[in-house]
Amino acid sequence: MRANTHFAFFDEGSKKEIRRATLKAVAIPGYQVPFASREMPIARGWGTGGLQLTLSLIGKTDVLKVIDQGADESVNAVSIKKLVQETTGVQVTDQTEEADLIQSRHRIPEIPLTKDQILVLQVPMPEPLRPVEAREYATKRMHSEDDYSGAWLMLFEQIVKYGKTATAADHPVYVNGRYVMAPSPIPRFDNPKMHQSEALILLGAGREKKIYAVPPYTAVESLAFEDYPFAVESFEGQECRLCGSAHIFLDELIDQKTGETVYQCNDTSYCMEQLNSTEKAGVENSYA
Incomplete structure (x- = not known):
């Protein structure tokens, strides 16, 4: 651990603020909770939202795993691991089963996660309605009114144009039968892993200043029409x-x-x- 730095980089006040937002996100599955995203020693868009969650949650005895599109040795994964380890001194691992805290970009590990683990997903765009509505106040109203016609229209247009839904990644999901959520740019193959997951799944968007969550044993259903059912790769x-x-x-x-x-x-x-x-x-x- 570096000398003259706070444990896990942040001061305690910053950690408490992020934890409060995280607790609210866990209490309301799929709901995007605003938070005061901090300046980080990495550029926004390179995982600052996920990194802030990890730094606010990690403890001295935790074991950390970081992956980037399935790889433990990519530049993004190695850089994040180095920052966390140098400011905490925690142990890092490549083995999914050994990790208490897993931060990931664009993938959920193949080995099923357990109730003793937390998965943190990095998110570039947390708003699933953004492709059809650019105004933030309008998307907030649509969520409050349970109006997801825009998301359904987006999928319908894909079917008309391509004969099937064409979301290669970040296919929207219904969480707990209430909120439509962007699962981060994970492939469709990983969407079913969120359903009734034993592990807590946290999603952080640093640039967009949003935190949201899928608590353990929560129903997660990928959006699909009855005559065009959801299918993985x-x-x-x-x-x-x-x-x-x-x-x-x-x-x-x-x-x-x-x-x-x-x-x-x-x-x-x-x-x-x-x-x-x-x-x-x-x-x-x-x-x-």
Whole structure:
């Protein structure tokens, strides 16, 4: 931990203000709670909302994991881990099961989270109605009146134009049967992981100054029409070229040697765990 700095960077007053907003967000699932977003030593748009949540919640005995689009070793993930570790001295890990607090950009880990964990998602645009309504006061009124016709119209226009909903990520969800929420730019594949999740899910938008949440065991339903049901990305018949895993979110890559399309686990730590498990099983079988 750096000398002459507050634990977790913020002064206690700042942490308390963010925690109060977080408690309100947990009490009203899916509702966007305004908060006084602080200046951070990283640029807005690089995860300041999620980082402020993490810094306000982390304790000295917690174990932290940070991922960026499934990778633990990306520039964004490494930089955030370094800042948190240097201002707290906490332990960091790449293993999902070992982490108490997980901060993520654009992915929910493949390994199911538990009731003892908190997932913090970085959010660039928290307002799901912004594509159809630019005025903040108008979107607030629409939320209060439970008027989500704009969100439905957006999906309807996609169906008319493409024959299906075309939200590659950030597909809007109904939370607790009340608020329509932007789940952050996670792929559609991850939306079902929010439904009845054992872990607390917190979402922070630093630039937009909003915090919202999905408490444990909360109903989360992706918006969809009855005749055009919600569907996740399909990787049927494909598996990771490294660990052989299937039925998970895969990255589509081009093999530089052969030019062929190959698939690989997006969640790098999950892939490494599967490889280690396979190698361990192979060693045990050799001694059997």
